[in-house]
Every structure is written in structure tokens, then in C-alpha cells.
Amino acid sequence: MNRIRKAIALSTLAMTLAGGYAVAQDHPDHHDHPYVRHDEWKKGARINREDWNRGAALDYRRYHLNAPPRGYEWREVDGNYVLAAVATGVIASAIVASTIH
Known part of the structure; x- marks a missing residue:
């Protein structure tokens, strides 16, 4: 038994x-991207172009994020969701991705 x-x-x-x-x-x-803390990514700050380019564009609906304003885009960078202006890199919002799921 x-x-x-x-x-x-x-x-x-x-x-x-x-x-x-x-x-x-x-x-x-x-996602296989490890989380990296970026204290410098705050509203009104700029994300470096190399960080932005490393990020993958996100479908905000799929991840239950707010619709981006015109000229802005959500990207996942280093385990963070970043909403920034495409032309200038000015950040409107930065969220740790694991807090969304």
C-alpha cells in the first residue's frame, strides 16, 4: 500500500x-525579459533612445493598459511597461509589468 x-x-x-x-x-x-529597476523612468523624464529601441511595442488592449494619446506608444522594456512620446521619448507613465498580470 x-x-x-x-x-x-x-x-x-x-x-x-x-x-x-x-x-x-x-x-x-x-516574457523572458528579466525585470530591471529604472528609478529614472518617471513622468516627464526622457527614456534613452537605445532603451526605447530595445523595447517591444505592446497592444495596450491585450495588456489592459490605457489607450495611448496621439503620438505616444506603450513599450515593454526590461520588464517595465513604458508609455512615452515616440518622437521625443518623454515618459507619460512607467509600470512594472508584473503588477499588471
Whole structure:
């Protein structure tokens, strides 16, 4: 009886771990970008062009963000969602991505 319980426990654990891995791999919102804290990214400040260019453009609807004003765009940079003016890099908002999910 003890062997049966161990076998069931191990198989349950294996399915749980394998299932969690598969979900993480298939999830479309999963990002491999580690979080980097940027205290300088505040409203009214400018994001460096190289940081902006490293970021991926976001569909604000998909991530439940506010619609950007004309000339602004949401980007994910270093695990942060940054709303900034495309032409000047002036930041309107910066949010840690993990606080949204």
C-alpha cells in the first residue's frame, strides 16, 4: 500500500510540474525579459533612445493598459511597461509589468 501511495504522489508531482511548464511555454503573454529597476523612468523624464529601441511595442488592449494619446506608444522594456512620446521619448507613465498580470 505504501508503494502505491508513493507512486501516485510521484506521478501527480510529475504531471503538475510538466503541466506548469507546458502552460508557461504556450502562454502568449509570457516574457523572458528579466525585470530591471529604472528609478529614472518617471513622468516627464526622457527614456534613452537605445532603451526605447530595445523595447517591444505592446497592444495596450491585450495588456489592459490605457489607450495611448496621439503620438505616444506603450513599450515593454526590461520588464517595465513604458508609455512615452515616440518622437521625443518623454515618459507619460512607467509600470512594472508584473503588477499588471
